[in-house]
Amino acid sequence: MPRICRRCKVEKAEIYLSYSREYLCLDCFNRFFEKRVADTIERYKMFRAGDYIGVGVSGGKDSAALLYVLKKLYPNKEFVAIHLNHGIGEYSRDSLDRARELAESVGVDIHVFDYVSRLGISIPDVELTKYRNKVCSVCGYIRRWALWKAASELGVDILATGHNLDDTVEVMLNQFITGNFEELTRLRPVLPPEVPGQVWKVKPLIRSPERDNFYYAMFNDLPVKRIDCPYYVDARSTRRKRLLDMWERESPNIKFQLYSVFTKKLIPLIEARYGAGVATNRCRVCGGPSYGDVCGACRRIELVREAKGL
């Protein structure tokens, strides 16, 4: 016997939310999902009137859900999609195609920051350096930097990214366990500029479980990349995520609970003690925030360029 939607009590239920113990139909799930995003944006005052908003769009489900829901919730705001082309062969071509398709379907311009034409390097070139076993880590440094760079060039006020609840909680827990308390402050839903002229960073999906983003993208037929990144074999983070999933089976609400403790209790405590973990220098190369003379991204980009003889 098919279950009936707990909310409308009319339609057939299509999805079960274990954390709220609800069976929902497609329409009610969409409304529920969108309301949570709207609540998150309101709660943390992510957008202000007249903001020009950049949305990081990778080609994946999270950022697809993000751009789609933002345009639906705020049809009159000005958005621009930002895509980074990492130059990882077929994977990057598929990602770019899906990102373009998505932007077009929601009627938002897309700006592509192409690593090869802009920096002279691609992510596979990292294998030429001493970081050959840390491609994902270097990619993370360059990705944050390139998103910031593209956002600055476009003159956007806000940069929205698709960080989901699961990833956020996994990283929070890991930083906590390893005692990197100051790094924890970077996991807040809203990050103000670290140096003058930098954009605000916001994470409207920070309270959306990965699985919900997947279903939202699927139910709304959003174009999503079909190829996995060939470098993504981060066994440790996968193991930690599996652990959180086991934990969730015991306590269906645990990810929300951890998110809440981290953002409402621990991070404010850390900030009260150490400040907001803001880098005080400006990078000599790019002018962005840096702990030293040259920022971590510029150092890595330079290293890869050198390895290529550039």
Next chain:
Amino acid sequence: MPRICRRCKVEKAEIYLSYSREYLCLDCFNRFFEKRVADTIERYKMFRAGDYIGVGVSGGKDSAALLYVLKKLYPNKEFVAIHLNHGIGEYSRDSLDRARELAESVGVDIHVFDYVSRLGISIPDVELTKYRNKVCSVCGYIRRWALWKAASELGVDILATGHNLDDTVEVMLNQFITGNFEELTRLRPVLPPEVPGQVWKVKPLIRSPERDNFYYAMFNDLPVKRIDCPYYVDARSTRRKRLLDMWERESPNIKFQLYSVFTKKLIPLIEARYGAGVATNRCRVCGGPSYGDVCGACRRIELVREAKGL
């Protein structure tokens, strides 16, 4: 082929320590266990010269390991074993017998605080009150109070208890998740007196995993109770412990790592912000520390006495 002990490289290994990936023989395990306890006592300066030390002895493996190892490490210090008789039928009789046997075998006097003769109540009497579904919680309140009371009467300077690593980390994690940050400070290895004249509380086994205490008690033929408490069916804490055990299979060191983050990073941060969570009042009934007019233990004892018509 039997494995050889990693340390002495002579004897047959009898135990595997997953967190340090070592196979050890009985003698080397004993030495390793004792050194860790000695290091913990030194590190936190738990004992001072001339201290008269009360040791809580329940009849279980943790406190048996504690009294035995303390007497072995500090043969010239003055110890007294303190046992609480909860009046839980056969279980309590078995516990008392084992505690007496242990104290006698190590040559330490034992002081028994008997609930029925001292308070007029037993733990089963809690079932007569509105707390009938929270017997374990009430027992915890009364146990902490009675240990303190007995220790004060004996005039000891320090009260040592057998809290192990697993229990400590389980409670820490739970207090963390539920956001009870101020309660976390009570989980430190050393608790100073909250009101003048109270004893110091120390936990020399706080870095000893439960399993190691079990093996230490077994290898040294310590008398340990054979009957489980009939009230112990705390499903939630058992579930949480199982989760930590699963986590440990992925990261063999996780309990030590969590312990270290909590005690070295989080608790100092909380204390810097809120103070050490010390109760400022004195209980009108017992004179012990209290948040209100009458402390939580005295209120519960009185409730049970009333239910018995006392």
